[in-house]
Amino acid sequence: MYVAVKGGEQAIDAAHRLLGEERRGDRSVPSITLSQIAEQLTLAVDRVMNEGSLYDRELAALAIKQARGDLIEAIFLIRATRTTLARFGYAEPLDTQSMRVKRRVSAAFKDIPGGQILGPTFDYTHRLLDFSLAGEAEPAEAASAPTALSGGMPRVLGLLGSEGLVEQPSQEAGEPGDLTQDPLSFPAGRDLRLQNLARGDEGFLLALAYSTQRGYGRTHPFAGEIRLGSVEVSFTPEELGFPIVIGEITVTECEMINQFMGSSTVKPQFTRGYGLGFGQCERKVMSMALVDRSLRAGELGEERVAPAQDEEFVLSHSDNVQATGFVEHLKLPHYVDFQSELVLLRRLRAEADPEKDRLEAAE
Amino acid sequence: MSVLLTAENVSKFYGTRAGCREVSFELWPGEVLAIVGESGSGKTTLLRCLSGHIPASSGTIRYTMRDGRAAALDEMSEAERRLLMRTDWGFVHQDARDGLRMGVSAGANVGERMMAVGERHYGRIRSTATDWLKRVEIPEDRIDDSPWGYSGGMRQRLQIARNLVTSPRLVFMDEPTGGLDVSVQARLLDLIRGLVKRLGLAAIVVTHDLAVARLLSSRMMVMQKGQVIEQGLTDQILEDPQAPYTQLLVSSVLQV
Amino acid sequence: MNAPAYNFAYLNEQTKRMIRRAILKAIAVPGYQVPFASREMPMPYGWGTGGVQVTAAVLTPEDTLKVIDQGADDTTNAVSIRKFFVKTSGVATTEKTEEATVIQTRHRIPETPLTEDQILVFQVPIPEPLRFLEPRETETRTMHALEEYGVMHVKLYEDIAHYGEIATTYAYPAKVADRYVFDPSPIPKFDNPKLDDCAALQLFGAGREKRIYAVPPYTKVQSLDFEDHPFEVQRWQEPCALCGSRDSFLDEIVMDDKGTRMFVCSDTDFCAKTRGER
Numbered sequence: 001m002y003v004a005v006k007g008g009e010q011a012i013d014a015a016h017r018l019l020g021e022e023r024r025g026d027r028s029v030p031s032i033t034l035s036q037i038a039e040q041l042t043l044a045v046d047r048v049m050n051e052g053s054l055y056d057r058e059l060a061a062l063a064i065k066q067a068r069g070d071l072i073e074a075i076f077l078i079r080a081t082r083t084t085l086a087r088f089g090y091a092e093p094l095d096t097q098s099m100r101v102k103r104r105v106s107a108a109f110k111d112i113p114g115g116q117i118l119g120p121t122f123d124y125t126h127r128l129l130d131f132s133l134a135g136e137a138e139p140a141e142a143a144s145a146p147t148a149l150s151g152g153m154p155r156v157l158g159l160l161g162s163e164g165l166v167e168q169p170s171q172e173a174g175e176p177g178d179l180t181q182d183p184l185s186f187p188a189g190r191d192l193r194l195q196n197l198a199r200g201d202e203g204f205l206l207a208l209a210y211s212t213q214r215g216y217g218r219t220h221p222f223a224g225e226i227r228l229g230s231v232e233v234s235f236t237p238e239e240l241g242f243p244i245v246i247g248e249i250t251v252t253e254c255e256m257i258n259q260f261m262g263s264s265t266v267k268p269q270f271t272r273g274y275g276l277g278f279g280q281c282e283r284k285v286m287s288m289a290l291v292d293r294s295l296r297a298g299e300l301g302e303e304r305v306a307p308a309q310d311e312e313f314v315l316s317h318s319d320n321v322q323a324t325g326f327v328e329h330l331k332l333p334h335y336v337d338f339q340s341e342l343v344l345l346r347r348l349r350a351e352a353d354p355e356k357d358r359l360e361a362a363e
Numbered sequence: 364m365s366v367l368l369t370a371e372n373v374s375k376f377y378g379t380r381a382g383c384r385e386v387s388f389e390l391w392p393g394e395v396l397a398i399v400g401e402s403g404s405g406k407t408t409l410l411r412c413l414s415g416h417i418p419a420s421s422g423t424i425r426y427t428m429r430d431g432r433a434a435a436l437d438e439m440s441e442a443e444r445r446l447l448m449r450t451d452w453g454f455v456h457q458d459a460r461d462g463l464r465m466g467v468s469a470g471a472n473v474g475e476r477m478m479a480v481g482e483r484h485y486g487r488i489r490s491t492a493t494d495w496l497k498r499v500e501i502p503e504d505r506i507d508d509s510p511w512g513y514s515g516g517m518r519q520r521l522q523i524a525r526n527l528v529t530s531p532r533l534v535f536m537d538e539p540t541g542g543l544d545v546s547v548q549a550r551l552l553d554l555i556r557g558l559v560k561r562l563g564l565a566a567i568v569v570t571h572d573l574a575v576a577r578l579l580s581s582r583m584m585v586m587q588k589g590q591v592i593e594q595g596l597t598d599q600i601l602e603d604p605q606a607p608y609t610q611l612l613v614s615s616v617l618q619v
Numbered sequence: 620m621n622a623p624a625y626n627f628a629y630l631n632e633q634t635k636r637m638i639r640r641a642i643l644k645a646i647a648v649p650g651y652q653v654p655f656a657s658r659e660m661p662m663p664y665g666w667g668t669g670g671v672q673v674t675a676a677v678l679t680p681e682d683t684l685k686v687i688d689q690g691a692d693d694t695t696n697a698v699s700i701r702k703f704f705v706k707t708s709g710v711a712t713t714e715k716t717e718e719a720t721v722i723q724t725r726h727r728i729p730e731t732p733l734t735e736d737q738i739l740v741f742q743v744p745i746p747e748p749l750r751f752l753e754p755r756e757t758e759t760r761t762m763h764a765l766e767e768y769g770v771m772h773v774k775l776y777e778d779i780a781h782y783g784e785i786a787t788t789y790a791y792p793a794k795v796a797d798r799y800v801f802d803p804s805p806i807p808k809f810d811n812p813k814l815d816d817c818a819a820l821q822l823f824g825a826g827r828e829k830r831i832y833a834v835p836p837y838t839k840v841q842s843l844d845f846e847d848h849p850f851e852v853q854r855w856q857e858p859c860a861l862c863g864s865r866d867s868f869l870d871e872i873v874m875d876d877k878g879t880r881m882f883v884c885s886d887t888d889f890c891a892k893t894r895g896e897r
Contacts, residue, residue: 008693009702079659084625183654183829186757263378312755322827325664329744332666332696336689336726336885339871340788340807343853348782442765449769464773468780471773478776479769485779485845507780 023068037061046279047071051320052078053180053199054085055249055278072201076321092234092243096253096276098152099229103280106156107223108257114153119228120280156225157255157272166224166257166270186312193295193315197288198277200318208308209287212294217306219293221273224257228280252277254285258293261300271300365427367392367533367565368413373422375408381589382408386422388584388594392532395559395566397580397597399573399612405589406569407537413567414454414535415444426533449479453526453534457541459518462525463510469496469521470506476529495524499554516547520554527558534559536568540575552578573616577601585609628675629707634658638676638831642822645833650795651763652746652830660826667700667725668826670742674704674723677738677822683711685719690727690868690885697725714888715897726789728810730867730889733819735836741804743825746832748792748802768800771843779848788853793842795834800843809852809868814840859884862893 024031038045038061048060052075060078067073103119106112118124160166176191179199184192197205212219230250234243254275262268273293275285294308307313317323368390375382383405390396398406412419415436424436429451436444448454456462463472473492474482482488493503499520501513510518519539526534539555540548556579559566568579576583576597584594585606593606604610626632641655660668678684684704688697692714700723701712713719716731725742733739749759752770762768771792778786791808794800803814804823814821814834821834834840844850858865860881867889869882884890891897 006693008695008698012695012698012702076663080661083659084629084631086631181656183656185654186755265378312757316756321659322664325666325668326744326827327665328663329665332725333689333694334726334805335870336807336868337789337805339869339885340809340853342871343855344786344788348784348786351783441761445765445767467773467777470780471776474776475769475773478772479767483772483844483846485776486847488776488845489780 023066032065034058034061034065037064043280044069044071046277046281047202047284048074048078049278050281050284051075051199051201052082054078054082072320072324076324079321089235089237091246092236094231094233094251094276096227096231096251097155097158099227099231099251099253101149101153101227101229102250103228104153104225105223106225108156108225112153112156113159114150117149153227155255157257160224160257160270164267164269166272169272169274184315186315187298188311188315190292190296190299193311194274194276194288194292196315196318197275197291200288201320201323202281202284202287204318204320204323205287205291206283208294208314209290211306212290212308217294217297217302217304217309218259219256219271219273219290220259221290221293222257223286224255224272226252226254226282226286228252228282250279252279252281252285254282254289256286256289256293271296364392365431365433366390367394367427368567369423369425369433370413371423371425373409373412373419373424375405375412375417376420381405383412383586384589386584386591388591390533390565390567392565393563394582395564395568395580397576397583398567398569398586399571399576399583400586401571401612403588404586406586408589409586410535410537410567410569414452415439415448416454429532449476450529451531451533453523453531455519455522455526455534455536455539457538459510459515459522462522463518465510468507468509469501469513472510472521472525473528476525480529491528492524495528496521498558499524500550514547515543516551519543519551523555523558527562527564530562532565534564534566536566538570539568540570540572548575555579573601573612585612625707627680627708628678628704629660630658630672630675634672635676638672641831642673642676642833645822645831646820646835648799649835649838650799650801650832652801652825652832654829655831657826657829662699662703664827665744666696667723667742669824669828669831670723670725670740670826671700671703671824672826673740673822673824673831674721675708677740678704678708678710678721680708680710682720683713683718685713685716685722685888686724687722687727687729687886687888688725689870690729691887693887715892716886716888726805726807727868727885728806728813730864730884730886731892732813733817735818737819739817739819739821741806741821741823743802743804743823743830744827745790746802746823746825746828746830748790748800763799766798768794771800772845775843775845775848779845785844785848785850791842791850793840795840796838797841801832803840807853807868808842808850811840811842811850812852816840855882857882859890859893862890864890864893 038057044064045057045060048063048071049055052060059081063074063077066077101117103121104117106116157166161168170190177189179192179195184196230248232245233247233249235246236243256273258271258273260268260270271293273289275288275292277285291308291314295311295314297304297309304310366389370386370388373386374384386409398409400406411417413424418437425433426436427433454462470489470492473495474488477488477491493506496503496506501517501520510521513521540551543551552575570576580597583597583600584591587608593600593609600609601613604613638655641653644653645651657669658672660671662668686697686701688694704710705712716729720736721738721740722729723740747759748771749762752774753759775785789807790802790805791811792800793803793811793814803811816837818836820836823832842850855869859867859869861883864884868885870885872881872883874881
């Protein structure tokens with residue numbers, strides 16, 4: 001006699017315990033510490049902070065450990081944590097011009113005031129596996145420069161701007177929107193678009209950016225400036241009425257110089273795209289800047305023909321937490337709806353008779 | 364009988380460039396007006412203003428509704444305008460793909476307007492669609508096929524059927540025979556002429572082809588660089604063009 | 620590092636207020652999709668975050684909660700959501716439909732008729748009934764505002780032309796209070812008649828798509844159809860193998876690899892009640 005299967009609750013508990021065991025792995029191997037993750041898997045931590053939309057290296061490290069290295073799972077954990085945190089306001093806009101620069105390059109000029117500073121980059125490494133990293137050997141100490149870097153390096157785009165060669169950054173009036181407080185609706189302003197892209201999936205933005213370079217909405221980009229370093233975060237508490245510095249964060253910023261445009265009334269100028277992210281995330285901010293520029297098609301009078309220019313398409317599908325939730329939800333039971341389809345399909349197949357004129361049903 | 368559509372000094376500017384400038388005319392029920400010009404003449408811009416697809420920069424366009432009221436296009440709510448475009452007006456696009464739902468059957472294409480205004484009887488929708496397919500000379504047994512399988516001429520005829528099913532009083536046509544073979548064109552023009560006469564439709568037809576204008580229209584406007592340089596009875600203009608540009612157009616048409 | 624302390628039912632009071640405001644708007648305009656600022660929840664988008672947020676916003680300590688998925692209390696996701704609410708709010712829970720004051724459901728409406736003291740919360744994946752015909756949000760918004768629903772009947776027409784009948788078997792679109800066409804969530808069309816003139820308040824939450832909509836008690840809900848092809852529910856040839864019911868939605872259980880099948884009530888509580896085994 002058939003007995004309905006029960007025990008879903010016990011099954012879930014057992015599954016969670018098994019997950020804990022798998023996460024720990026071989027117990028004779030030392031458990032990975034949060035500081036090891038934060039110190040040595042820095043770029044993973046940076047990505048989790050970016051897409052998790054929360055600057056906290058320790059929490060991100062914990063999320064990565066809990067997620068067993070699955071970064072989107074870790075990002076999800078951070079987003080869920082973020083929801084529970086109290087918000088006490090908005091910081092003053094970051095002054096990236098005053099950044100304590102660790103790395104700063106421009107592809108547009110051979111040399112620039114302040115210099116081309118390579119910093120810690122993979123760019124010119126040969127991608128050969130380094131087996132010395134498999135052991136305990138410590139790396140050689142890095143050399144220091146004879147003099148300290150000049151502070152407040154001028155922006156490359158600022159230099160072009162002072163000659164009128166590049167459009168001014170948009171000076172829209174009013175309060176910027178807040179994507180985490182209000183639902184996104186279309187058409188979206190540039191403020192909400194950039195917020196959406198900042199927390200958007202790196203792979204998705206990378207593919208879209210790549211597509212623009214391959215002809216799907218070309219914008220003729222040049223990397224005007226990429227800078228990585230520490231910036232101060234200032235906040236104006238109500239009780240004080242003036243801004244105070246509450247801490248320092250590391251950010252990467254990219255300003256792209258794009259296709260110049262002009263009209264009968266305005267002399268031609270370069271256009272721009274912008275990207276900003278937590279930690280060191282050049283791939284992300286460069287992709288973000290390319291997609292930002294593509295999405296500005298409407299305001300720049302460009303015909304929208306490519307996916308990267310399609311605002312609704314890009315902004316609706318950039319969030320990997322939403323995306324993975326919906327894709328993976330297909331694992332949930334759908335047997336009631338499937339049953340409905342089976343009933344119909346069986347009936348249609350039973351009724352289907354090639355001789356019979358189904359159009360008679362129209363009477 | 365009152366005038367159906369009036370245009371008063373209609374202009375459309377793109378920045379400083381004029382798409383069309385100071386166009387005025389009257390259209391009466393059952394009348395077919397051809398707007399003739401080469402590409403860049405502004406005829407398509409004008410058509411899109413008249414049909415409510417884009418707003419005019421200045422001037423007034425007034426349409427007499429079924430209840431006799433003359434309504435200005437720019438004063439209508441979006442709801443009113445969209446309803447008008449779905450019921451009392453038709454728009455035949457040059458490329459049928461712009462005027463059809465390519466992903467659904469021919470029957471659904473013709474029936475959509477009926478369903479949009481509340482028809483809820485499948486049998487009636489289907490028989491009306493069948494009837495219209497007959498009228499535009501599309502074989503009945505193709506009613507369940509999607510327009511993807513139709514030839515260019517057939518798609519155009521389907522587009523016409525889709526537009527006429529709600530008995531519109533005014534139909535806008537943008538190069539309705541553009542891109543079709545000469546023989547297919549002839550058959551289509553014949554069909555349009557017949558339908559227009561039988562149904563007492565008013566129509567505004569944009570074309571670069573004087574032969575199309577001659578066949579379909581009773582009145583004609585010639586446009587060049589955004590302005591109307593000559594307007595009047597089609598036969599008269601074609602027989603005795605006044606403006607130098609019109610003379611040039613008429614003389615350059617191959618005498619068939 | 621310290622674990623944070625959670626508010627009753629997880630969401631903070633500001634968030635609950637925001638959601639309740641959206642719910643009130645939804646009740647005021649039956650069937651209209653109200654945008655709301657969906658929060659990141661500890662379960663994935665697509666797994667019921669909209670339903671969970673609505674439930675969290677309406678839940679009080681005195682409520683008794685029932686959570687079902689596919690009509691059953693014991694399916695994994697229903698278990699997971701029920702545990703979440705027990706952990707974050709400590710409310711009483713039940714499997715008995717008539718004892719619940721708030722019922723959160725995925726893909727079914729309980730067979731037992733609901734009362735004025737109950738709230739039914741639906742989990743919605745795609746709130747927009749026009750979405751598959753028109754992917755642009757900007758366009759569907761206008762279509763709802765102008766009541767341009769002709770395209771929905773085009774889809775139904777196509778079904779009849781190709782299959783001889785309307786081929787939508789779940790998430791079957793319906794008109795609410797003679798105005799808005801809505802997607803009742805992927806409940807089988809078998810359940811659509813229960814939406815109409817229901818004594819309970821029916822709330823619909825779509826977390827990922829950020830929309831809330833509602834059918835107030837005793838509201839007219841009419842499934843779309845044609846006069847000559849009227850709306851019909853599914854029927855089975857055999858009764859439930861366990862309780863004998865001929866009026867409930869049946870799940871198909873595959874018994875062996877020779878094709879032996881058995882049909883059993885999807886609503887496990889209803890089935891147990893009918894068998895007198897509760």
